[in-house]
Amino acid sequence: MNVENLLRETLADMADEQVPPPPARFLAHRPASRRGTALAAAVTVVALAMGGTIAVKTLSPEAGRPQAPVAARPEPQRMHQVTTDGGWRVTRLFDSLSRVTGQPADSFARAAEDGRALGLPPYAKGRLEGFAYPGTYRFADSATPAEILTGMVARFRETADELGLASRRAPRDVVIIASLVQAESPTEADMPKVARVIHNRLARGLQLKLDSPLLYGLGRNGGSITSEDTMRRSPYNTYRHRGLPPGPISNPGEAALKAALHPAEGSWLYFVLTDQKTGTLGFATSDKEYSELIRRVARTRLSG
Known part of the structure; x- marks a missing residue:
C-alpha cells in the first residue's frame, strides 16, 4: 500500500x-x-546543525539507524600565529615565518620578489622592506608565503591610509625616515625627537652619520662601527653620502611612522645614547653641546 x-x-x-x-x-x-x-x-529525516553547515541524515527503515550525511562540515584547519616587532628586517621576518610554518625562508624571499602581487604601493618600488607591517597575525596552515606577506602589506596600507601617507609629497622618504627612527630610538617616547634630528640635518644638507643604515648595508645586525666601516662605499653609508639611504632599512611600526610625519619641535642636530642600561638618549643643538654629551658618556663608562 x-x-x-x-x-x-x-x-x-x-x-x-x-x-x-x-x-x-x-x-x-x-x-x-x-x-x-x-x-x-x-x-522521517534528521537535520543536524554543525557550525554553519547543515548535514541531513535519513533514517533507514531496515536498520533504523542514520545513514552517512550528504553534507559534512570540513575539518578545521590548523592555525599559526606570529608576532613581529617594529624594526625587524625582512630577513628576520622570513626566518621567523619559516620557523612557525615549516616552509623554507627562501620561499618567502621568492614571494617577496613580486611586489605587485603582494599589493605594495607604487612608492615601495617593488621592495618589501619597510612595508611588511609589524603586528600579530593568524593564518591557516594552508596559507602560502605570498598570502601571508600580502596580509602584512595590507595592514601597512591600512595604517598608511589612516595617517594620510599617500598624500605626502614624498611618501617613500617618510617610510625611510620612519625606518631610521625605529632603528635608532630606544623607546617610542624618543621617536619624535630623533625624527626631528633627522629632518634638521637633512634641511641643512648635513650627513646623517647614523650607524643603523651603515650596518644594514654591511649586512650586520648590530655591533660597533669602526673608522674603517665609515669609509665603505655602500649607498647606505650615511657617513659618506648626504641625504637619505636608498630605501628603508627595516619595517617601522605606527609610532615611528607618526614620528616621521610629525617630528617634535626643536633645533637638535645630534643625539647620543648616554645610558645603555636605561636606553636614555641625550640631544644637542650644537657641536659644543654634542662634545659635552660625548665627554659625559666617556666619564660614565670610566666610572662604571
Whole structure:
C-alpha cells in the first residue's frame, strides 16, 4: 500500500471515532503496525546543525539507524600565529615565518620578489622592506608565503591610509625616515625627537652619520662601527653620502611612522645614547653641546 492510501485510511479511522481516544491509546506500548512502519520510513529525516553547515541524515527503515550525511562540515584547519616587532628586517621576518610554518625562508624571499602581487604601493618600488607591517597575525596552515606577506602589506596600507601617507609629497622618504627612527630610538617616547634630528640635518644638507643604515648595508645586525666601516662605499653609508639611504632599512611600526610625519619641535642636530642600561638618549643643538654629551658618556663608562 502506498503512503497516500495509508494516510487516507488513518484519517478515515480518526473521523469515525465519536469521542477522543483515551490517552492510554497513545502511551501504551504496542508492536509497530505495518502502517506505522511505512509512514516512518517515508517521512522521517534528521537535520543536524554543525557550525554553519547543515548535514541531513535519513533514517533507514531496515536498520533504523542514520545513514552517512550528504553534507559534512570540513575539518578545521590548523592555525599559526606570529608576532613581529617594529624594526625587524625582512630577513628576520622570513626566518621567523619559516620557523612557525615549516616552509623554507627562501620561499618567502621568492614571494617577496613580486611586489605587485603582494599589493605594495607604487612608492615601495617593488621592495618589501619597510612595508611588511609589524603586528600579530593568524593564518591557516594552508596559507602560502605570498598570502601571508600580502596580509602584512595590507595592514601597512591600512595604517598608511589612516595617517594620510599617500598624500605626502614624498611618501617613500617618510617610510625611510620612519625606518631610521625605529632603528635608532630606544623607546617610542624618543621617536619624535630623533625624527626631528633627522629632518634638521637633512634641511641643512648635513650627513646623517647614523650607524643603523651603515650596518644594514654591511649586512650586520648590530655591533660597533669602526673608522674603517665609515669609509665603505655602500649607498647606505650615511657617513659618506648626504641625504637619505636608498630605501628603508627595516619595517617601522605606527609610532615611528607618526614620528616621521610629525617630528617634535626643536633645533637638535645630534643625539647620543648616554645610558645603555636605561636606553636614555641625550640631544644637542650644537657641536659644543654634542662634545659635552660625548665627554659625559666617556666619564660614565670610566666610572662604571
